[in-house]
């Protein structure tokens with residue numbers, strides 16, 4: 001697409017969920033914004049496609065209201081490892097499984113409604129501090145937002161690559177034509193990895209698998225979990241398997257001069273948290289607030305706070321993934337005391353505080369883990 005303009009106030013490199021959310025939030029505050037993406041919409045991407053209740057609330061602040069016409073609701077989370085199972089409902093609201101191209105389309109429509117300029121099939125190549133090539137044409141900007149994903153080139157160009165990488169796993173995703181059998185997002189552990197199943201329609205589920213081993217494929221992980229093997233037996237694939245990396249990474253800085261990073265480009269928690277999209281939406285709103293206040297200082301100062309909780313929760317879930325012996329104790333403990341799991345979920349979706357949870361339940365949980373009946 002021809003960009004058709006020579007300058008803008010804010011150039012956003014990357015029109016995925018974080019880039020479009022940033023465009024919407026900035027435009028809501030009156031900024032002149034251009035979003036450019038190397039791909040054409042609607043853009044698909046391997047994702048578990050679960051929007052947690054908190055994620056839906058952030059989207060609503062961006063003017064994107066989703067309901068069951070757009071996907072399938074889920075009322076909580078279920079953990080299962082074939083021996084023990086524990087379930088909890090969200091303390092407030094419900095989640096929604098939404099196919100990624102549809103979410104992209106809805107964000108794009110909202111951006112268009114607000115008057116965001118968009119260029120698709122238009123890779124951004126950095127040139128100088130205030131100039132880029134967008135789809136091969138020069139464009140001047142005042143602020144640059146790198147929303148170009150995990151492997152962000154804007155990040156490298158701005159010298160913001162310094163990071164702490166705490167986990168790297170391989171994610172795979174496919175869709176199956178089958179009626180969702182559960183009102184929960186189900187997280188299953190098997191010998192070859194971890195699978196989570198999100199209802200995304202009356203006759204469709206999204207199945208995402210995570211593994212530390214690049215050679216493992218979705219089918220093998222499903223095969224290693226008898227419950228899923230039987231649920232998905234004979235179900236037709238409605239999308240091909242696609243893979244992506246999922247990282248837990250924090251950057252030392254997310255801004256420099258007139259450049260800010262957002263979404264996966266600015267750090268991430270492991271996909272298992274289901275919080276990747278919500279973090280991007282929160283960052284978008286914060287970025288707009290910061291620029292409206294005249295600069296990127298506020299964004300730099302508060303960005304870490306957005307990543308902190310999902311990363312802490314990811315660390316716990318990655319421990320359960322890495323150490324089967326711990327999982328084999330923790331799941332029966334939680335199954336025996338489901339109120340602990342409910343309290344953990346409340347923390348996860350931002351409805352309760354982690355320090356309070358640890359003060360109230362930390363010792364009890366630790367003691368239960370040590371009891372011989374859970375060994």
Ligand SMILES: Cc1cc2nc3c(=O)[nH]c(=O)nc-3n(C[C@H](O)[C@H](O)[C@H](O)COP(=O)(O)OP(=O)(O)OC[C@H]3O[C@@H](n4cnc5c(N)ncnc54)[C@H](O)[C@@H]3O)c2cc1C
Pocket residue numbers: 013014015016017018019036037038039043045046047048049050051055122123124125147148149150153171172173208209244245246262263264265268271274275276277278280
């Ligand atoms: C297997 C898996 C399951 C997940 N499940 C969930 C889930 O259930 N719930 C949840 O909330 N999150 C989930 N996530 C995380 C979520 O998908 C990401 O956090 C989210 O996609 C990040 O959005 P983004 O816009 O930052 O990056 P991306 O979606 O990667 O978008 C980046 C965009 O930048 C464009 N781009 C790159 N370079 C350039 C360039 N030079 N010029 C122009 N454009 C460029 C790309 O084409 C792309 O469109 C999951 C992730 C994985 C891998």
